[in-house]
Amino acid sequence: MEAKTVIQLENLTKRYGRQAAVSNLNLEVKEGEIFGFLGPNGAGKTTTMLMILGLTEPTSGKVRVFDLNPTREGMKVKQMIGYLPENVGFYDDMDARGNLRYIARLNGIPDNISDGRIESLLNDMDLAKEADKKVGGYSKGMKQRLGIAEVLLKEPKIAFLDEPTIGLDPDGTNKMLDLIRSLSRERKMTIFFSSHLLDQVQRISDRVGIMIAGNLVAAGPLAELAERGLGLKEGESYTLEEIYMKYFKEA
Ligand SMILES: Nc1ncnc2c1ncn2[C@@H]1O[C@H](COP(=O)(O)OP(=O)(O)O)[C@@H](O)[C@H]1O
Numbered sequence: 001m002e003a004k005t006v007i008q009l010e011n012l013t014k015r016y017g018r019q020a021a022v023s024n025l026n027l028e029v030k031e032g033e034i035f036g037f038l039g040p041n042g043a044g045k046t047t048t049m050l051m052i053l054g055l056t057e058p059t060s061g062k063v064r065v066f067d068l069n070p071t072r073e074g075m076k077v078k079q080m081i082g083y084l085p086e087n088v089g090f091y092d093d094m095d096a097r098g099n100l101r102y103i104a105r106l107n108g109i110p111d112n113i114s115d116g117r118i119e120s121l122l123n124d125m126d127l128a129k130e131a132d133k134k135v136g137g138y139s140k141g142m143k144q145r146l147g148i149a150e151v152l153l154k155e156p157k158i159a160f161l162d163e164p165t166i167g168l169d170p171d172g173t174n175k176m177l178d179l180i181r182s183l184s185r186e187r188k189m190t191i192f193f194s195s196h197l198l199d200q201v202q203r204i205s206d207r208v209g210i211m212i213a214g215n216l217v218a219a220g221p222l223a224e225l226a227e228r229g230l231g232l233k234e235g236e237s238y239t240l241e242e243i244y245m246k247y248f249k250e251a
């Protein structure tokens, strides 16, 4: 059975003054997939996510999330999606539990429901032992895991993670990538995540999109991009770096 389309972008464009941060973007993301949004800094990844989330209005073009328009039906869309921003902020003077409780209340989740979720998320994110410590003293990796817990609190159907591994050490990075993979496979969540790091996207994505200077220059399963872009045959090896350079030169 063909998977359902959960995100649909048509000719999506965002201009800041004369500069186009995103130009005529056409893209579909299917239910349950891990979509890796790849591109160098300034490519338009964050801007694209903000438009999908309904947090910034497109200059032109169309966004649909579960067939809803995030600009007009923001509340409904926000109930179904979670978002980890690039620089996630917490209340440093509160502990992990306090932060999660606060976010749950902001999202209208009653305490009797959030209580259980918070405890199980603290366990899942490996934060249970530190849950009573002030978040101000957390490492970057712990803060990122708390950020993921925050995203999962409302049990979203799609999680948007903007550069979720930025600032993490190699061990923290691997753990985060494994975690993203398990969210997709065990919770059947659709994941849309961005990164400027090729090997990370390669490791966990079902499909990737390559953004360069506001243009989506390629999208599809990596193996397909390799065949098309590099003229490789099935089974021949490639690195994402090679694919990236190939499309980068053509953009
Ligand atoms: N609020 C804004 N005002 C003006 N220019 C912006 C704004 N947000 C992003 N841009 C510009 O749009 C382009 C894309 O930025 P961004 O989406 O943040 O890229 P990425 O997330 O891929 O690094 C960049 O040139 C950036 O400077």
Ligand SMILES: [Mg+2]
Residues within 6 Å of the ligand: 045, 046, 047, 086, 162
């Ligand atoms: Mg960004």
